[in-house]
Amino acid sequence: MKRFAPAKINLSLEVLGKRPDGFHDLQSLFCPISLVDELHFERADRFGFSCSDPSIPTDETNLVAKAANSFGNSVLPNVRVHLEKRIPHSAGLGGGSSDAATTLLALNELALEPKSFAELCETAALLGSDVPFFLHRSAAWCEGRGERVTPVKLESPFAVLLFKPPFGVPTPWAYKNLAGSRELPGISYSPQQTVAGALVNHLERPVFEKYVLLALVKKWLLGQPETLGALMSGSGSTMFALARTQSDAEALRERILEEFGADNWTWVGSTMSSDGW
Numbered sequence: 001m002k003r004f005a006p007a008k009i010n011l012s013l014e015v016l017g018k019r020p021d022g023f024h025d026l027q028s029l030f031c032p033i034s035l036v037d038e039l040h041f042e043r044a045d046r047f048g049f050s051c052s053d054p055s056i057p058t059d060e061t062n063l064v065a066k067a068a069n070s071f072g073n074s075v076l077p078n079v080r081v082h083l084e085k086r087i088p089h090s091a092g093l094g095g096g097s098s099d100a101a102t103t104l105l106a107l108n109e110l111a112l113e114p115k116s117f118a119e120l121c122e123t124a125a126l127l128g129s130d131v132p133f134f135l136h137r138s139a140a141w142c143e144g145r146g147e148r149v150t151p152v153k154l155e156s157p158f159a160v161l162l163f164k165p166p167f168g169v170p171t172p173w174a175y176k177n178l179a180g181s182r183e184l185p186g187i188s189y190s191p192q193q194t195v196a197g198a199l200v201n202h203l204e205r206p207v208f209e210k211y212v213l214l215a216l217v218k219k220w221l222l223g224q225p226e227t228l229g230a231l232m233s234g235s236g237s238t239m240f241a242l243a244r245t246q247s248d249a250e251a252l253r254e255r256i257l258e259e260f261g262a263d264n265w266t267w268v269g270s271t272m273s274s275d276g277w
Contacts, residue, residue, distance in 0.1 A: 001109070004036040005102035006272060007093040008133070009160065009233040009240050012191075015178060015202040023129070023145040024175055029152075029197060030094075030130075031139045033160055034269040037099055038084040039064075041106045047076035053085035063100035063127060070123050071107045071115075079110065088265060090168025092234030094130045101134030121149075139273070157270035158196055158228070159249040163217055163256055164238040164265040174203045174235035181206035187215045188222065194229035196242055196271075207236045213260075214239060220259060226252050246270070 008030045016025040049058050049065050059065065064083060068076055081103065087095030101124055108114045115123070117135070124131040129146030138151035183189055183205055191198040208215035214236060221230035221241045226248035230241040243249040249268045257266060 001041045001106060003039050003041070003102050003106050005039060005087075005095070005098040005134070006032040007035040007037075007087045007095055007098065008032050008130075009093070009162075009238075009271075010201060010231070011196050011199055013201045013203060013234065015175070019145065021145075024178075025144060026142070026146065028142050028146070029139070030133050030142050031154060031196075032134075032137075032272040033162075034157075034272055035087055035093070035162070035267055037087050037095060037102075039099065039102055039106065040082040040084075041110065042080050043110070044078055044080040046078055048080040049083070050081075051083040051085055053083075056083070056085055056089070063096045063131075064103050066127055067100040067103040067123075067131075068107060070127060071104055071111075077107055077110075079107065088164055088168075088238070090170065091164050091238040092169070092171075092232065092236045093162075093238055094134065094234065097128050097130035098134045100124070100127050101131050104131075105135065121147075139271070154197075154271065154273065155195060157272065159243040159246045159270055160268070161221075161241045161243060161249040161252045161256070162233075162238050162265075162267040162269075163221075163240070163260075165211075165213060165217075165260075166263055166265075167211070167237055169207055169211065169236040171235040174207055177206040177210075178203065181209050184208055184212070184215050187219055192222075192229045192231070194242060196229065199229045199231045199242075201232050201234075203235050204232050207232060211237065217256070217260065220256070221252070224252055224255070 011029040013028040125147040141150045191200040228242040
């Protein structure tokens with residue numbers, strides 16, 4: 001059985017304050033995109049997990065293994081899982097969370113006694129703040145620490161360019177350093193009014209202050225005629241630009257690699273609607 005786990009971009013991410021449990025309350029518009037990991041599931045004598053990317057751990061620390069463990073109530077199911085990894089990690093694209101959610105959905109299909117969707121959502125929330133979103137297979141507003149999900153229908157599809165330098169940004173670090181961070185002069189942090197809504201990300205402030213390259217990439221993208229809007233996704237380090245057409249996004253990709261170097265990772269695709277899965 002083959003299933004796809006899409007990446008996401010945050011069309012908006014507003015941090016509303018710190019909670020007593022140490023997490024932050026947020027309000028964020030998540031949008032799935034056509035960049036996907038591919039997961040293969042088959043019944044086996046015992047649980048097994050492998051991954052095409054040797055840098056990804058395949059032990060119990062991986063979110064796929066954690067999802068399988070949680071689904072079986074601490075008893076690993078007799079399923080072999082192989083992950084073809086395409087979504088870069090530590091990128092703000094939710095790849096690990098999407099893999100975990102896709103694992104929960106696939107195991108539920110294989111289970112003799114499937115769980116209700118509400119039960120799956122409860123399990124997903126324990127695995128990570130972004131995991132519940134990916135169960136809904138739709139763009140959605142996510143609130144609380146991310147576990148309160150309200151699906152929405154967006155004007156779709158939009159062409160998307162992703163740009164990621166050869167480094168990641170730890171999500172806990174970004175939230176920890178938000179309060180004392182400052183805006184860089186000459187960089188726009190204001191909401192951008194676009195066909196996809198108002199693009200804004202409060203985590204750009206601490207991340208840009210440390211990783212100035214990302215601020216320069218955003219400024220460059222906003223200066224290009226093909227760009228409808230540009231923003232950092234999640235806590236980074238991926239920057240994205242919305243464009244009218246795939247050819248516009250491809251033109252952006254060619255020029256951004258010339259401007260910032262071919263050692264950076266780029267991807268061109270589109271946003272996804274709920275009927276595109």
